[in-house]
Amino acid sequence: MAEIKKKAKTTNPFEIIVEALFNFFENKVYLYAFIALAVGFLIIFPNVSSRFTQEIMTNLFFYVVVCLGLNIIVGYAGLLHLGYAAFFAVGAYTTGILSSRMGMDFWLTIPFSVVAAVIAGLAIGFPTLRLRGDYLAIVTLGFGEITRLTIRNLDITGGAIGLIGIQRPVFFGITLNQISHFYYMFFILAIIAIIVSYRLENSRMGRAWAYIREDEDAAAAMGINVVTTRLYAFIIGSSFGAVGGSFFAAKMTAISPDSFMFIHSVMFLMAVVLGGMGKIPGVVLGSMLVVLIPEVARGIGPYRLLIFGFLLLIIMLYRPQGIWPDKPAISAKE
Amino acid sequence: MAIHEILIQQLFNGLLIGSFYGLVAIGYSMVYGIIKLLNFAHGDIYMLGAFSGLVFLSIATPAIGAGWGSLILGMLISMLLVGLVGVFIQRVAYRPMLKAPRLSILITALAVSMILYNTVMLLSSGRFLPFRTEISTESFFLGPLRLTETRVVLIVAAFALMFIMHMFITKTMYGKAMRAISLDRDTCQLMGIDVYKIIALTFFVGSALAAAAGIMAGVYYGTIHFYMGFLIGLKAFTAAVIGGIGIIPGAMLGGLLLGLLESFGTQIPFIGTVWKDVFSFAFLILFLIFKPNGLLGRSESERM
Amino acid sequence: MALLEIKDLTLRFGGLCAVNALSLEIEEGSIRSLIGPNGAGKTCVFNCMTGFYIPSDGEILFQGQSLRDKKPHYITYLGLARTFQNLRLFKGMSVLENVMSGMHCRTNAAFLTTVLRTKGQKKEEKHIREVAEECLDFVGILDKKDFIASNLPYGDQRKVEWARALATQPKILLLDEPAAGLNKDEKSRLIELMHRIRDERDITIFLIEHDMGLVMKISEKIFVIDYGVKIAEGTAQEVRDNPKVVEAYLGKEEEETA
Structure with missing residues (x-):
């Protein structure tokens, strides 16, 4: 049998550290111990931190949920989605309208927001994905803008002012209205999102996305329906965004078109690309960067987007796989 | 106003706006044709053109005034400068990505767009800037049509540019090389065509046209803004799809058609100006469903 | 029929x-070839079929x-599998994952079962893996299943493509120049493999080939095309003796290879 060797040795200190970490966590016991520690820490975190830090952490979990959804589309299926905030808006407004105008219970609104996202996803995904994958990018960009215009101009969405009076969710008799409540709610959502992503990634469907990403024609020749498989990714990913939007609406109790701008779509995308497309830890890392950098470096305020633009360019040019490294490859020795 | 007067007026408006769309769409379509890139930054190039025109005017006005002469000079200089910016972007950001997965180059284009409009936003403090000229705004009538000198010159200039562009693509060696590369880049390389040079030229021409459209839009609307390129980028893509993406006469036709659709669409009750952009987006989706190869495109049976 | x-x-x-x-017609259980000079339209025929x-x-x-x-995906589902003239593996993925792709059209786990990890889904995953490993074993590279596909030597990459096509459980296998780039030793093993595929798995084989020697050895019947037109069909001997074929193709080819 051919010898197995790791990728060529590197002198980059970052890579050496990462490789050491990979090797360390090769041992499943260490890995599970680490995960248990991390989860344990995050569970007690609200008891040892200020409301302000809890707010930031809640925002981080929220980013993880939404960006993992976007990652299904961009990372797994290799499709660029530039209107993700629109799907997020679809979810938020579905919940917002049903809750504030019709008094529906929060939990009941979630299936509606998923259905709305699926319909919207089919309406723009089907005509576009039938053609070329990269048309999706610009069509979603247009859809993002159209959605924002629509919610600005309709009465039912409250126009430019938006909706107020969205009801707080009630969970086993407790009305969720403290920041720590939302901290736990989004924490649980993030964990669910990670598990769902992990299971999808390592499944028949996840592999099909990878095959299409690698070689569309070969995938078709292997019996994979390229259009429907992509459409699945697009719709599942968009539904993640809609669910994120529903919870966002419940947390804020008021929403307006300003929360669903193109910039937000770009920030979600940033998180996915910076950390590493298609890699769950990468997306978590990317979300941390996007949420925490502006908090840590407050001075960058107006320059934030310019800096992120350059970061995106540099990542694409020099490290397209993102900051999080790929698993070391096994190759045959000649 | 009688109904036919409204119609004629809207026809004129549609053609004028449509010619801006067309000029931007040409660059969009050319770049897509040659390297299969949806260049998100193209709308920002248009915006850059408008701003560089404004900078020129603010420098030149004290010396030579802001009449047609200095405007045309400013337009030529801006076309040259912005064309070079386009080439520079192509060289720095896109060329290294030509062999990378399609997704990477799309994200690169997005990054370029962010860099461009945020830079201009910071420089202009995000304000609407007046685009002042000394051109007569007095209107006169041509039959039922109410015109101003500006509008007449703009529409003539836009159509002249499109005509020159058409001649360039169909009659010169460069134009032929461009079309050849869009068919098969590798073979062109083997045939001794300097592919990179032609790609650079494509970016130059496309960016210059977008810059021209930007300045013309500045003159037409009277104000400019760092975000003005965003929507027109979408419209240009729509125009390119309507005409058949990658086909240059198609881009012009698509631009004019979209301009007309919008200008008549806004006359329909319920649609109005508020829903204008939603209306043109709906057209994009309809075209993608029913005529994905555009008006001038051929159906593609040849794949792989 | x-x-x-x-x-x-x-x-x-x-x-x-x-x-x-x-x-042309291809009978069940046969091995048929389509030959013709470069640019005769052979791959076009395959592309139409698939x-x-x-x-x-x-x-x-x-x-x-x-x-x-x-x-294309539906045609594969019906039972036509193909290989490509220039290898079209999923380069960045493991050999096993490459072959597992073939099972996609024979399985059906969807979103909910995947997310819930139902019993059926787990069983299906196991089944996919087993079939893929069996196919790798059949072509003789099971020991390399965890390698990244693009890191394998060329001959082995070809085998991955074969295993991948077999994993779709086809009734007919379309091979586009399977011997291209293989050495003499590998070619003789290829002939053996083709016979095993037909005899042990009951799969009909239709191949496009450039290598005349190989085609003559393996096919019971050969179709010859030139400029998209069929100019001859028959056994190796018949084709070899056909003056049209000699003129269009064999004459030149034999001079070169002699």
């Missing part, structure tokens, strides 16, 4: 005629069912 029947197949690109009124090109005219019947206007 023949397993696969091509009737008056014509494919035009603009004015150019790549395939012209080609008719749905990558839409024929301008004519009919392709598989078990009596028309393949016209069927999408």
